Amino acid sequence: MGFYDDMAATALRLLDQFGQAVTINRTTDESTDPVTFVVTAGTDAELATTGILKLYPDKTIDGTRILASDRELVLSDEQEPLITDTLTIDDQPWSVVDIKTVSPAGTDVVYFVQVRR
Numbered sequence: 001m002g003f004y005d006d007m008a009a010t011a012l013r014l015l016d017q018f019g020q021a022v023t024i025n026r027t028t029d030e031s032t033d034p035v036t037f038v039v040t041a042g043t044d045a046e047l048a049t050t051g052i053l054k055l056y057p058d059k060t061i062d063g064t065r066i067l068a069s070d071r072e073l074v075l076s077d078e079q080e081p082l083i084t085d086t087l088t089i090d091d092q093p094w095s096v097v098d099i100k101t102v103s104p105a106g107t108d109v110v111y112f113v114q115v116r117r
Helices: 003-018
Strands: 020-027 044-055 071-076 086-089 092-102 110-116
Touching: 003 044, 003 071, 003 110, 086 110
Parallel strands: none
Antiparallel strands: 020 044, 020 086, 044 071, 071 110, 086 092, 092 110
């Protein structure tokens, strides 16, 4: 295990201790058979992870890119979020606005996800 793997493990331990359960709701794309042209519907998946939901500092809220109701979600590296995902936190649905990955030397440590209701 390398240095950045240790950092990711430490982040996960801290998020487990101080964070909360987050469910990533993901729908895979539908597909079309190129021969029969039959469309197969996408499938739904619920992925469990851990995170901390926090307010944005007032000075970063510009009313366009970041709204006052937006939150920053710090997620562990257990599951990689996608911009098309929806998240469930405390039984409340949130949509993903932006994702920033902390990934030194190609090792994902945490994800900073801008979420909106």
